[in-house]
Amino acid sequence: MSTSGLNMSRRIRRTPYTDRVEQHGVRGFSVVNHMLLPKAFQKTVEEDYWHLREHVQIWDVSCQRQVQITGPEAARLVQWMTPRNISKARVGQCMYVPLVDERGGMVNDPVLLKLAEDRFWLSIADSDVLLWAKGLALGARLDVKVIEPDVSVLAIQGPKAEDLLASIFGQAVRNIRFYNFDFVDFKGTRQLIQRGGYSKQGGFEIYLNDSSLGSALWDLIWEAGQAYDISPGCPNLIERVEGGLLSYGNEFTLDNNPLECGMGKFCTLDGTVDFLGLKALQGIAAQGHQREIRGVLFDGGPGPVCGKPWPVIADNVHVGQITSAMWSPRIKRNVGLSMIERSHWASGQAVIVQCPDGVARPGEVVALPFP
Amino acid sequence: MSTSGLNMSRRIRRTPYTDRVEQHGVRGFSVVNHMLLPKAFQKTVEEDYWHLREHVQIWDVSCQRQVQITGPEAARLVQWMTPRNISKARVGQCMYVPLVDERGGMVNDPVLLKLAEDRFWLSIADSDVLLWAKGLALGARLDVKVIEPDVSVLAIQGPKAEDLLASIFGQAVRNIRFYNFDFVDFKGTRQLIQRGGYSKQGGFEIYLNDSSLGSALWDLIWEAGQAYDISPGCPNLIERVEGGLLSYGNEFTLDNNPLECGMGKFCTLDGTVDFLGLKALQGIAAQGHQREIRGVLFDGGPGPVCGKPWPVIADNVHVGQITSAMWSPRIKRNVGLSMIERSHWASGQAVIVQCPDGVARPGEVVALPFP
Numbered sequence: 001m002s003t004s005g006l007n008m009s010r011r012i013r014r015t016p017y018t019d020r021v022e023q024h025g026v027r028g029f030s031v032v033n034h035m036l037l038p039k040a041f042q043k044t045v046e047e048d049y050w051h052l053r054e055h056v057q058i059w060d061v062s063c064q065r066q067v068q069i070t071g072p073e074a075a076r077l078v079q080w081m082t083p084r085n086i087s088k089a090r091v092g093q094c095m096y097v098p099l100v101d102e103r104g105g106m107v108n109d110p111v112l113l114k115l116a117e118d119r120f121w122l123s124i125a126d127s128d129v130l131l132w133a134k135g136l137a138l139g140a141r142l143d144v145k146v147i148e149p150d151v152s153v154l155a156i157q158g159p160k161a162e163d164l165l166a167s168i169f170g171q172a173v174r175n176i177r178f179y180n181f182d183f184v185d186f187k188g189t190r191q192l193i194q195r196g197g198y199s200k201q202g203g204f205e206i207y208l209n210d211s212s213l214g215s216a217l218w219d220l221i222w223e224a225g226q227a228y229d230i231s232p233g234c235p236n237l238i239e240r241v242e243g244g245l246l247s248y249g250n251e252f253t254l255d256n257n258p259l260e261c262g263m264g265k266f267c268t269l270d271g272t273v274d275f276l277g278l279k280a281l282q283g284i285a286a287q288g289h290q291r292e293i294r295g296v297l298f299d300g301g302p303g304p305v306c307g308k309p310w311p312v313i314a315d316n317v318h319v320g321q322i323t324s325a326m327w328s329p330r331i332k333r334n335v336g337l338s339m340i341e342r343s344h345w346a347s348g349q350a351v352i353v354q355c356p357d358g359v360a361r362p363g364e365v366v367a368l369p370f371p
Numbered sequence: 372m373s374t375s376g377l378n379m380s381r382r383i384r385r386t387p388y389t390d391r392v393e394q395h396g397v398r399g400f401s402v403v404n405h406m407l408l409p410k411a412f413q414k415t416v417e418e419d420y421w422h423l424r425e426h427v428q429i430w431d432v433s434c435q436r437q438v439q440i441t442g443p444e445a446a447r448l449v450q451w452m453t454p455r456n457i458s459k460a461r462v463g464q465c466m467y468v469p470l471v472d473e474r475g476g477m478v479n480d481p482v483l484l485k486l487a488e489d490r491f492w493l494s495i496a497d498s499d500v501l502l503w504a505k506g507l508a509l510g511a512r513l514d515v516k517v518i519e520p521d522v523s524v525l526a527i528q529g530p531k532a533e534d535l536l537a538s539i540f541g542q543a544v545r546n547i548r549f550y551n552f553d554f555v556d557f558k559g560t561r562q563l564i565q566r567g568g569y570s571k572q573g574g575f576e577i578y579l580n581d582s583s584l585g586s587a588l589w590d591l592i593w594e595a596g597q598a599y600d601i602s603p604g605c606p607n608l609i610e611r612v613e614g615g616l617l618s619y620g621n622e623f624t625l626d627n628n629p630l631e632c633g634m635g636k637f638c639t640l641d642g643t644v645d646f647l648g649l650k651a652l653q654g655i656a657a658q659g660h661q662r663e664i665r666g667v668l669f670d671g672g673p674g675p676v677c678g679k680p681w682p683v684i685a686d687n688v689h690v691g692q693i694t695s696a697m698w699s700p701r702i703k704r705n706v707g708l709s710m711i712e713r714s715h716w717a718s719g720q721a722v723i724v725q726c727p728d729g730v731a732r733p734g735e736v737v738a739l740p741f742p
Contacts, residue, residue, distance in 0.1 A: 005399030006377035007410040008678030010694045011497060011620030012402065028376030031383065031402040034497065034620060039378040102509055107502065126382060126405065128499035130625075131478065135503045138473055138647065139510015249382030249405060254501075276509065307379030323381045 012036060015062035016152045016214020020222075024232040032063035032126045038234045046329050048231070049238040052201055056160035057233030058221055061198065062152035066207070067110075067122040067129045069137075071144035074118045077137055081107070083258060083267040083275050089114045094179040094194055097122070098266055099129065104257040104280035107132055109248055111196065113181060113207075121207075123153065125248035136276075150211050156221065157203035160228040165204055168224050169193070173204065186220075187213060198235045200243035200369070238326045241335045244295065244368030250323045251293055251337050257281060259289040260339060262368070291320070292345055295370050296336040298353045298363025302327035303334055312338050313352040313360075319344040322353055328370070334361065335370050383407060386433035387523045387585020391593075395603040403434035403497045409605045417700050419602070420609040423572055427531035428604030429592055432569065433523035437578070438481075438493040438500045442515035445489045448508055452478070454629060454638040454646050460485045465550040465565055468493070469637055470500065475628040475651035478503055480619055482567065484552060484578075492578075494524065496619035507647075521582050527592060528574035531599040536575055539595050540564070544575065557591075558584060569606045571614035571740070608697045612706045615666065615739030621694045622664055622708050628652060630660040631710060633739070662691070663716055666741050667707040669724045669734025673698040674705055683709050684723040684731075690715040693724055699741070705732065706741050 006012075006029055013035040015021075021038050028040040038060055043051065051057065069077055079086050082097040089095045091114050099107040099122075108129050110122040122129055134146045156165055165173045169184040173193060176182050181194035184206075192207040208217055222230060235245075246252065252261045259267065259281070269282050296312060309321035325336035336353065344351070349365040377383075377400055384406040386392075392409050399411040409431055414422065422428065440448055450457050453468040460466045462485050470478040470493075479500050481493040493500055505517045527536055536544045540555040544564060547553050552565035555577075563578040579588055593601060606616075617623065623632045630638065630652070640653050667683060680692035696707030707724065715722070720736040 005411065007399050007401045008676070009401070009618075009621055010677075010680055011618060014679055028378050030378045030380070040376065101505060128502055131499055131503035132506045134472060135506020135508075136510045137506075139507045139512075141510075247380075247382060250380055305379070306381075308385055309381055 006031070015060055016208065016211040017060040017062060017154060017218050020215055020218045021060050021232065033065045033124065033128075035063040035065070037061065037063045038232075040234070041232050043231070045237055045326065048233055049236050049329065051231050052158050052199060052233060052236050052239055054159065055229040055231065056156060056158035056164050056225060057231050058218065058225065059155040059157060059233050059235065061155045061205070061235070064123045064153045065130070066149055066151040067124060067133055068120070068147050068149045069122070069133060069144055070119045072118060073142040073144050074120055077133065077142050077144050078112065078120050078122075079273065080136065080275055081133065083269065083273065083277065083281060085268045085273045086112065091116055092180055092182070094181060094196060096266065098258040098261070098263045099132070100258060100275070100277035100281070101254065102276050102280065104277035104284060105254040106248065106252050106256050106258060106261060107254065109246070109261075113192070113194065121151070127248065150209060152208050152211060152214060154206045154208060154217060154221070155197045155203060156206070157197050157199045157233070158201050161203035164221070164225055164228045164230065165193070168220060176204070187216060189213065198245060199239055200245070201239065237324065238328055238335070241324050241326055241337055242328060242331070242370040244337070244370065246293065246337070247324060251339070256339065257284055257289065259284055260291050260293065262293050288342070291339045291341050293337060293368070294340045294345055295366040295368045296322060296338050296351060296353060296363050297331070297366050297370065298334045298336065298351070298361045300334060300359060300361040303355050303359070303361065304357045306336070308356070310356065311354045312340065313354060314344045314349060319351065331370065334363070340365055377402070386431055387579065387582040388431040388433060388525060388589050391586055391589045392431050392603065404436045404495065404499075406434040406436070408432065408434045409603075411605070412603050414602070416608055416697065419604055420607050420700065422602050423529050423570060423604060423607050423610055425530065426600040426602065427527060427529035427535050427574075427596060428602050429589065429596065430526040430528060430604050430606065432526045432576070432606070435494045435524045436501070437520055437522040438495060438504055439491070439518050439520045440493070440504060440515055441490045443489060444513040444515050445491055448504065448513050448515050449483065449491050449493075450644065451507065451646055452504065454640065454644065454648065454652060456639045456644045457483065462487055463551055463553070465552060465567060467637065469629040469632070469634045470503070471629060471646070471648035471652070472625065473647050473651060475648035475655055476625040477619065477623050477627050477629060477632060478625065480617070480632075484563070484565065492522070498619065521580060523579050523582060523585060525577045525579060525588060525592070526568045526574060527577070528568050528570045528604070529572050532574035535592070535596055535599045535601065536564070539591060547575070558587060560584065569616060570610055571616070572610065608695065609699055609706070612695050612697055612708055613699060613702070613741045615708070615741065617664065617708070618695060622710070627710070628655055628660065630655055631662050631664065633664050659713070662710045662712050664739070665709060665711045665716055666737040666739045667693060667709050667722060667724060667734050668702070668737050668741065669705045669707065669722070669732045671705060671730060671732040674726050674730070674732065675728045677707070679727070681727065682725045683711065684725060685715045685720060690722065702741065705734070711736055
């Protein structure tokens with residue numbers, strides 16, 4: 001991994017699980033939402049990849065902060081922020097919702113949890129949606145309350161996650177469908193558990209609503225997990241890229257619209273849903289968006305780490321930039337994600353990836369997720 | 372320094388100066404506004420402290436992102452966000468402006484640069500003021516444009532900064548008063564230069580408005596700086612704490628109001644200035660705020676690094692927490708910053724600082740800045 005020292009301070013918030021993560025010998029962090037996200041433990045990324053596909057892992061993803069919106073106009077505010085029709089969500093259901101500004105630019109891409117008709121959580125990527133939602137609500141004088149509740153997500157990911165959690169919390173967790181949530185009892189408290197997470201290997205996320213219980217929850221799962229070969233982990237770069245899971249700030253930013261991000265299917269642009277960027281997105285859709293995120297499969301063995309974007313060239317012109325990449329030990333080629341210009345976004349398009357080690361690696365454009 | 376690995380990715384943005392910073396052997400970073408902030412080079416924090424007080428340093432503080440607010444209602448939006456009366460600012464002047472929400476909670480504490488009557492920059496600490504300002508403006512339908520311009524601040528700090536910059540940009544820079552700005556020519560471009568910065572040793576900040584010129588600006592200053600014993604640097608923890616310079620996210624958060632932060636002198640609460648948190652702050656002021664940031668001078672040699680808050684105890688009760696601290700080689704004691712409860716905030720109050728190495732270090736409350 002490409003790492004440099006990270007200086008710790010209160011500003012880069014610890015989580016209820018950081019003590020445990022440190023006890024497990026965490027080797028590196030990233031910073032998301034002003035909070036620590038573990039990025040490496042003792043195993044290599046490749047060892048973790050195989051482990052995640054076969055067993056079960058416990059991830060501290062507390063940095064997925066919740067923005068809680070409650071009140072008579074809560075649904076109105078949430079709908080104003082996203083092009084996705086949220087009226088179709090039931091209580092107990094989750095929904096992936098691109099958030100856009102007035103130009104259609106991506107503000108974030110959270111998972112929406114509908115807790116009640118007037119109560120929502122947005123489980124966010126790396127931008128201050130709390131300030132965005134508060135600003136909109138205060139400006140428009142909406143009758144809502146917007147806060148960051150004391151909720152710290154612990155993800156249990158991998159094919160053995162269901163068996164492990166059923167052994168702890170009972171068989172009812174098996175009945176939770178993908179992108180739905182229910183509640184479990186933990187030490188006399190009621191905690192939200194959702195089937196989902198930032199991998200394609202199956203699993204759950206526990207939205208612990210009491211920081212003081214962090215170590216106890218970790219320990220309970222860790223101990224029961226011994227029978228399932230549990231390992232401390234974190235979102236795995238190989239698995240994430242292969243699965244086509246995007247990362248706000250990496251694959252897309254405020255400068256990109258959801259059509260460019262391949263999120264057209266989540267955008268209701270016929271005017272039946274009113275949201276901030278409606279006119280802007282209608283205009284972009286009418287013209288046709290000019291670039292879109294694709295996979296790039298490219299040659300060469302394990303390459304340098306993609307700490308800054310790598311140019312993607314075709315026909316001697318710049319057609320994109322790789323923003324996340326890793327060598328896949330399963331596919332035996334490098335897998336990368338890149339916004340690619342319309343002129344070259346067709347699957348099979350030959351490209352050259354210019355890596356910072358000076359090597360130009362040939363490859364081709366592929367649909368997501370990777371095969 | 373207490374560091375752990377930081378994983379690099381596009382999401383944690385590089386700056387126009389990162390290439391140069393790496394060439395100088397940067398040993399550690401922090402992340403501010405989704406951007407790299409160098410935190411350590413070859414020298415120790417203590418060596419850097421003495422160097423900063425005697426010579427001149429070049430700091431990559433691009434993470435102080437600018438939020439540009441322009442348009443007919445720009446001044447109205449800025450005033451709405453802050454309790455400080457901004458009508459008193461002249462074009463060419465800077466103003467330290469606490470930003471508060473509707474409860475009076477601190478959203479950020481930027482420096483405001485008044486570029487024109489209808490054009491402002493907010494040079495921000497670590498929160499997405501871009502989203503906050505945009506949200507307020509869109510919600511209230513204000514006639515403004517809010518963007519993050521391509522501006523990357525390079526700070527030149529230390530007693531020799533003026534001589535160095537006069538040698539490069541001409542004698543006119545000597546005429547810039549503290550917290551005022553002017554413009555200098557650089558390679559045919561016009562760049563803003565302000566007298567100020569995040570130290571008490573004097574200096575300037577250059578608001579480079581063209582990323583492509585980053586290395587050229589660095590090189591120009593670096594080469595001319597050889598005659599002044601220039602060194603690559605960064606905000607120095609000892610100097611910052613001694614000087615009582617606060618850090619958003621460390622000493623205070625959205626949960627604190629500006630009165631608690633010692634910013635009462637920047638709050639116009641008589642109703643002549645209308646801003647978001649007016650009623651809330653009037654209520655707090657009427658009751659008297661219950662805690663305030665103070666210095667704490669405490670015993671023991673160089674202690675552990677303050678990566679998480681340290682409890683401050685007096686009369687066997689918890690009266691605060693140290694959020695930034697370092698051993699001062701000049702004062703020969705540890706200097707720390709802590710929000711202290713009203714009951715114990717008087718200068719001279721004896722306290723105990725409970726450090727994570729298990730040592731309880733005796734000390735006392737002092738006024739800021741440290742003597």
